[in-house]
Amino acid sequence: MAKSLAMASYSEKQRACVGWINKYFNDCVWNLSGEISFGLGMISLLCWGMAEIPQLITNFQTKSGHGVSLALLLTWVIGDVFNLVGCLLEPVTLPTQFYTALLYTSTTVVLVLQTLYYDYWLRRWKNSCFDASLEEEDEGKPLNPKVEDLSRPIPTAAVAKASPRTDVYYTSARSLASSGTPSCGGASYLGVRSGPSAGLAFHDSSSEDEGSPAHRHGAAARKKTTVSRSVSYGTFVAGFVGLPYQTKAFREMNIISSGGRTLQNAEVKPLEGNFYGLLLGWVMAAIYMGGRLPQIYLNMKRGSVEGLNPLMFMFALAANATYVGSILVRSVEWERVGANAPWLLDAIVCILLDLLIMMQFGYYKFLRGGEACTEDEHDDFTH
Ligand SMILES: NC(=[NH2+])NCCC[C@H](N)C(=O)O
Numbered sequence: 001m002a003k004s005l006a007m008a009s010y011s012e013k014q015r016a017c018v019g020w021i022n023k024y025f026n027d028c029v030w031n032l033s034g035e036i037s038f039g040l041g042m043i044s045l046l047c048w049g050m051a052e053i054p055q056l057i058t059n060f061q062t063k064s065g066h067g068v069s070l071a072l073l074l075t076w077v078i079g080d081v082f083n084l085v086g087c088l089l090e091p092v093t094l095p096t097q098f099y100t101a102l103l104y105t106s107t108t109v110v111l112v113l114q115t116l117y118y119d120y121w122l123r124r125w126k127n128s129c130f131d132a133s134l135e136e137e138d139e140g141k142p143l144n145p146k147v148e149d150l151s152r153p154i155p156t157a158a159v160a161k162a163s164p165r166t167d168v169y170y171t172s173a174r175s176l177a178s179s180g181t182p183s184c185g186g187a188s189y190l191g192v193r194s195g196p197s198a199g200l201a202f203h204d205s206s207s208e209d210e211g212s213p214a215h216r217h218g219a220a221a222r223k224k225t226t227v228s229r230s231v232s233y234g235t236f237v238a239g240f241v242g243l244p245y246q247t248k249a250f251r252e253m254n255i256i257s258s259g260g261r262t263l264q265n266a267e268v269k270p271l272e273g274n275f276y277g278l279l280l281g282w283v284m285a286a287i288y289m290g291g292r293l294p295q296i297y298l299n300m301k302r303g304s305v306e307g308l309n310p311l312m313f314m315f316a317l318a319a320n321a322t323y324v325g326s327i328l329v330r331s332v333e334w335e336r337v338g339a340n341a342p343w344l345l346d347a348i349v350c351i352l353l354d355l356l357i358m359m360q361f362g363y364y365k366f367l368r369g370g371e372a373c374t375e376d377e378h379d380d381f382t383h
Pocket residue numbers: 076077079080104105108288289291316320346347350
């Protein structure tokens with residue numbers, strides 16, 4: 001069958017393909033390995049479709065995205081752009097690979113937006129509201145507050161009912177502000193950030209400490225750092241996102257893909273497309289593989305996996321494993337495996353790194369009895 005199909009004309013091949021798969025996925029599946037490969041590809045697609053939902057729910061419940069490293073999410077988005085373009089240019093990649101990429105790109109964008117909303121926009125918005133109300137309050141007050149005021153909590157109603165825990169942050173925020181060290185809210189949004197409990201503590205302090213001069217000083221500084229950070233992240237992302245558009249291959253992509261993604265016929269697309277597709281695939285692999293490191297580092301630095309949903313990594317692990325399976329079951333011919341090398345290597349390395357993250361879950365949650373780090377430690381992680 002394989003031999004006869006290999007010798008068959010294009011239209012004969014088309015007739016041998018499973019109809020609905022060919023119709024809806026532009027993939028010619030005509031034998032058992034093709035069917036298994038397609039099935040694994042679909043499982044991978046399903047797993048990626050679900051992978052980020054548990055984390056979205058966790059963030060929603062904690063009203064924070066502090067558990068997950070924003071650097072991981074950003075590398076996902078950037079890698080996804082390379083992946084999508086690479087899949088389009090590299091004819092040997094499977095159509096399910098392209099659809100999977102399309103799906104996880106959209107879920108990751110939602111997760112990034114949610115994280116930015118809780119950890120950045122909502123916080124800035126809260127701060128600006130506090131600043132505005134403080135300015136109103138200030139209008140009726142003497143211009144020169146006494147220095148001694150800085151050393152004692154201002155007896156606002158909010159502070160009067162503050163819990164001892166909040167008090168610690170209250171004092172700590174003041175001392176940090178007076179020593180010129182960035183406050184908790186100035187924590188990096190990439191990699192090393194405070195844990196969810198620190199995030200909550202920050203909310204505590206921001207909602208109850210807002211009357212202090214230290215808070216005002218901290219809020220202004222925070223505003224400056226977050227704005228410059230967003231500018232540099234924006235430039236970083238825009239640079240990466242714009243890169244594929246500058247390639248000759250991308251300009252040719254329209255011509256190449258205008259005929260549709262027909263089967264796995266390498267002959268349909270010119271070889272030049274292969275080169276650029278593969279190149280983008282390697283860039284994608286490097287970005288994806290590097291993306292797990294900030295998450296692993298963040299967990300180590302916090303000594304905790306709070307706010308991180310293990311299901312995201314379990315689904316990712318299953319998705320990557322079935323993805324590898326879908327490629328290898330289709331064919332182990334070097335031509336195909338070689339052309340898929342960046343996608344294969346990336347998925348295999350990510351499986352290993354996800355296993356490491358699962359081990360971190362085991363270690364921090366069970367072996368260390370899920371103990372949260374102390375508040376002082378939280379302070380350390382933010383710097
Ligand atoms: N936005 C995404 N979830 N992208 C998928 C990334 C796939 C890559 N193999 C990884 O596990 O990191």
